Amino acid sequence: MRILSARPVFLSFIARRPQAQTTTRRLAAARNTNEASDEELQAARKWLNDLHAETIPKSIGEMSFSRSSGPGGQNVNKVNSKATLQVPLEGLLKYIPTALHSEIRTSRYIAPRSNNIIIQADDSRKQVDNAHSCYARLHQMVVEAGRNAVPGETSAEQSKRVKNLQKTENEYRLKSKKQHSAKKSSRRGQSYD
Template structure:
């Protein structure tokens, strides 16, 4: 993955739309379009290999619309400029996280010492509970 090419393609090909944001803001919230929706056609994202495109399509399925555009929304702050900056960062982070190849976990078996330790602690617990039993008096 070429991060520089990815960053430049997002900056040049992304389309931005604004709308009214919910939440805090008082009277101003009904007048100012601070919510940012950033979308980019998946075909215009550069800096990815074929395998990474497949991973992106698979892992970002909920964020890809019917026009095959990857989108993200941001309405964290009351300021449109800050939300725009956060949306660009969020979209780039989303792409990077989606194409990251995770290592396959190798299952390991417990060691002999750990098995012995577990059995010993079970035996001690068993003896402790056994001592609590009521004694039958004649």
């Protein structure tokens, strides 16, 4: 397990996190519960692109080990190999962009009574591997929250394609309305005796 001593991206976000700014154009984030400005969304996208599992500081939470359960023979009875990572929610949220806060608060790893994130791993027989797995799951939780909370960027090609499709659909709609109108007007001109 490699521990980075340099100031990682995870911690450096605090210095450049944009404050809530008043702009006329607002975007609703995922599930329409969290509104974020364009600048906040851009900053969150950049932060998520720079985030790696190794950049999460090991001092962010408290790691404890206990005896595992399930198959494993004598090893699970004698060795404390199960890793449990407890991260205070407020301690984590100060490092994460505000656009992701609502998604993180709804994570399945949140313990509501203690307001902590609790992640457990007992996949391996080794403590080190299980501890690494806990941090990897924390990273995955943050990345998934980012996917759900921050909408993706639309490329210029995609937006042009959508405009062309909308234009074509509108032309087709107008053409079908004219055909329907012509059919109705042709019926009015006829008299049935």
